[in-house]
Amino acid sequence: MLGTDGKIRLDDADRAASASRQPAVACPGCDLLQCLPRLGPSARVRCPRCGEVLATAPVDPIERPLALTVAAAIVLIVANTTPLMGLAVAGRAAQTTILGGALTMWSQGQALTGALVAICAAIAPGAYLLFMLAVLTAVRRPPAPPWVGTLLRLAGHLQPWAMPEVMLLGLLVALVKIAELATVTAGVGLYAAGALPVLLAAIAVSFDPGAIWERVTWVGNETPPRIAPR
């Protein structure tokens, strides 16, 4: 269709798409069609028109995020089961956990806010890690069953709502504010809450959803269809 060099021709796009290694992609940011170059380790490709990241090539996109996911799951359990911080004033003491905080909000008449806190601080990160664990374990022996794709999609939807880093900063601000009024002590859970954002960021960097999709069985076991015009 277009013969000049440097432009995608229809049969090029088609051939590239069926040879699954370097598929033609349309940029999710601006829809520009392009053929991805072969990526070296740790490389990333940005769209030349809008700057959106098109592909990344982490060194080990399955084993490394799997190890980090297991670590993050353990840390999340510790952060949710041990007290985050304690308070002592005039001979009285109190302490709180993440879900305990959400529950207090709920019982104080702010049910919606309590639910939002529980989702963003515990439920979304927990479900995200659980789905990632299932996806990364199943995909180690390709071809992976189609439910891997479903869980990966759900994990992608959950990701923006898991905010342990925001929760950590919120905890620290609350600590400073309360320290004006009473003696505050940091609990074990606070250290776990500090490690969690680092682990989740490491998972995001070492993971490549594209590498998972390449290993997933196509719906109805189809072979990749040609994309040339009918």
Next chain:
Amino acid sequence: MTSAGLTAAHLGLTTCATCGLLSRPASDTVPGHCPRCGASLHRRHPDAIQRTWALTIAAAICYIPANALPVMITTVAGSATPDTIMGGVVFLFTSGSWPLGLIVLIASVLIPLGKLLAIAWLLIAVQRRALGGERARMRTIRLVRLIGRWSMLDIFVDTFTVALVQLAPLMSVQPGLGVVFFGAVVVLTMLAAESFDPRLLWDRNPLESTHD
């Protein structure tokens, strides 16, 4: 890298929003499903403009009670003091921890307001079919999506303060009605940023300046 002169829309192709596979939809009116993952195909996010406007306007309405109503009510020895978000910022500044006050001011006041204005600006640019400045608008939507979550900060601060300071009758803190409106602002603006389709910014760009 190869610079191409065509968009997927020019060739009638569609990218799956779930798995990223480029495929030919079943027809223009009924695009059908992605052959790899089975998700429904959409040429652009469905009703992107209307949905984003609706969520943004709803968030703007909630922004007013979120700032006007108290988020926390502190009761010390029987006397109750309501605190708004700005009141909390002022408290942090006057009590000597101005860096934290600055963080809360940015996260709770400036980021939500900036997000509302930025999304409205992008929507108006798409609706007025503005040409030029696409890269700046693209950076804006990326920034909005990246920092939007930090507005949740005040919700967490209030939650942990309320959870910890329950030493009635000596001293206790109750959540105020402002908290739920503030949570609504954060959730609605996050949903608005996700429902916006950045490809709409580029659909009228003639693709002439893309050669390396």
